[in-house]
Amino acid sequence: MLKAMSEDADVTFKRILDLSMMVGRIMLENGAEIYRVEDTMKRISLHYGIVDENFFVLSNGIFTTGSDNRGKKLYAKVEHIPVHGAELNKVIELNQLSRDICKGKVTLEEAEKRIEEIRNLPHSSWIVVTAATCVGSACFTVLLSGTITDALGAGVAGLLLGLFNCFVFSKYLSKVTGNILASLLVTFVCISFHLFTTTVTNMNAMVAGSIISLIPGVAFLNGIRDIANGDYISGSVRLLDAILVFTCIAVGVGVAFILYNAIGGTAL
Amino acid sequence: MSIPVLLAAFLGTIAFSILYSIPTRYVVFCGLNGLIGWIVYSIIGLYAHTLFAIFFATVAIYVFARIFAVHLKCPEIVFLIPGIFPIVPGAGIYWTAYYFIAGNFSAASVSGTGAIKACLAMVLAIALVHELPQGLFYGKKRATDTKAVK
Numbered sequence: 121m122l123k124a125m126s127e128d129a130d131v132t133f134k135r136i137l138d139l140s141m142m143v144g145r146i147m148l149e150n151g152a153e154i155y156r157v158e159d160t161m162k163r164i165s166l167h168y169g170i171v172d173e174n175f176f177v178l179s180n181g182i183f184t185t186g187s188d189n190r191g192k193k194l195y196a197k198v199e200h201i202p203v204h205g206a207e208l209n210k211v212i213e214l215n216q217l218s219r220d221i222c223k224g225k226v227t228l229e230e231a232e233k234r235i236e237e238i239r240n241l242p243h244s245s246w247i248v249v250t251a252a253t254c255v256g257s258a259c260f261t262v263l264l265s266g267t268i269t270d271a272l273g274a275g276v277a278g279l280l281l282g283l284f285n286c287f288v289f290s291k292y293l294s295k296v297t298g299n300i301l302a303s304l305l306v307t308f309v310c311i312s313f314h315l316f317t318t319t320v321t322n323m324n325a326m327v328a329g330s331i332i333s334l335i336p337g338v339a340f341l342n343g344i345r346d347i348a349n350g351d352y353i354s355g356s357v358r359l360l361d362a363i364l365v366f367t368c369i370a371v372g373v374g375v376a377f378i379l380y381n382a383i384g385g386t387a388l
Numbered sequence: 389m390s391i392p393v394l395l396a397a398f399l400g401t402i403a404f405s406i407l408y409s410i411p412t413r414y415v416v417f418c419g420l421n422g423l424i425g426w427i428v429y430s431i432i433g434l435y436a437h438t439l440f441a442i443f444f445a446t447v448a449i450y451v452f453a454r455i456f457a458v459h460l461k462c463p464e465i466v467f468l469i470p471g472i473f474p475i476v477p478g479a480g481i482y483w484t485a486y487y488f489i490a491g492n493f494s495a496a497s498v499s500g501t502g503a504i505k506a507c508l509a510m511v512l513a514i515a516l517v518h519e520l521p522q523g524l525f526y527g528k529k530r531a532t533d534t535k536a537v538k
Binding site: 151152153156206207208209211212215216219243244248249252253255256258259260262263264271324325327328329331332333335337338340341342344345347348349366369370371373374377378381 | 392393396397399400403404406407408409410411414426461462463465466468469470472473474476478479481482483484485486488489490507510511514515518519
């Protein structure tokens with residue numbers, strides 16, 4: 121009887137830390153800051169009664185060790201977490217879950233079930249992504265003092281960019297190639313729009329407005345915030361990531377102009 | 389600062405928050421945050437250097453992101469990321485590439501350093517607002533869950 125009980129405790133001990141690992145993983149993948157990931161993991165494991173635990177979170181990995189209350193069982197796990205898109209709805213749901221856990225509303229079984237649900241939250245459909253990119257590009261062109269015609273052109277560029285992101289970039293391309301090709305595509309669309317429409321267009325606003333959706337907002341802001349929190353390694357990795365993407369965008373725009381000049385286009 | 393431009397700031401921010409798959413119930417607040425940032429940016433931009441405009445706009449965006457975060461109980465990053473997009477120096481990146489290819493290196497370096505300075509102004513503003521104590525953002529709603537996750 122006693123043995124069965126202790127086995128049961130061992131299983132629970134492992135399950136709690138696995139649960140924290142899973143929460144940390146999903147949060148980190150989807151653009152939460154290091155501090156929040158560590159904090160949430162700590163709260164969850166603490167609530168379920170694990171006192172001796174250590175989490176070390178980097179921008180692409182989590183290291184966890186822990187021991188149970190009697191100090192007999194040890195738990196150690198390292199998980200590599202590749203950089204991923206940013207689906208902030210998952211971060212929001214996990215944040216809510218961690219609140220509920222801390223208030224004692226959720227048992228371990230329920231928490232495991234909810235995490236599984238959060239993990240399987242559907243991606244935005246390609247239609248939504250494309251429409252959002254299209255509207256976003258058009259709006260930002262207006263912000264950069266483009267006219268309505270420019271916004272229309274940027275909308276077309278954004279439409280193509282959204283389709284490119286959904287069907288080519290996210291499936292086949294690496295970050296560097298994908299960003300270069302995406303900004304190349306956008307610039308080409310804007311150049312052709314500029315050439316083939318009779319109304320005078322502000323092509324600069326068009327290009328600048330359409331490339332904004334490529335800008336790595338999450339990496340940039342989280343990098344700053346991680347550094348402000350004292351997580352220097354992760355912060356600099358994320359900032360490096362952001363700088364890389366910024367550079368790729370600039371290269372893509374530049375290459376588009378070089379190609380345009382090479383095929384003998386008139387001055388823009 | 390006309391109505392269409394303000395509408396564009398609002399709708400554009402909403403579009404970007406949808407790209408980051410933020411749930412519909414928060415989307416309007418993201419749009420509002422983008423709008424606030426843009427208004428601050430354009431008003432201060434009229435009277436002072438662009439860098440000041442970017443700095444204070446970022447401060448406003450982050451402060452409002454934290455207020456929304458506290459009152460809607462969700463991570464502040466949800467409102468911060470889409471809200472900051474209207475003032476991100478996307479045009480600076482474009483102009484740098486453009487002038488560089490056109491062979492106008494002095495103009496390229498001017499717009500390039502301009503973009504970097506703008507980023508630094510944002511960094512400074514974020515680091516500053518980051519230090520403000522959480523209790524400041526509760527307002528009257530001095531709630532019991534001060535200790536809960538931000």
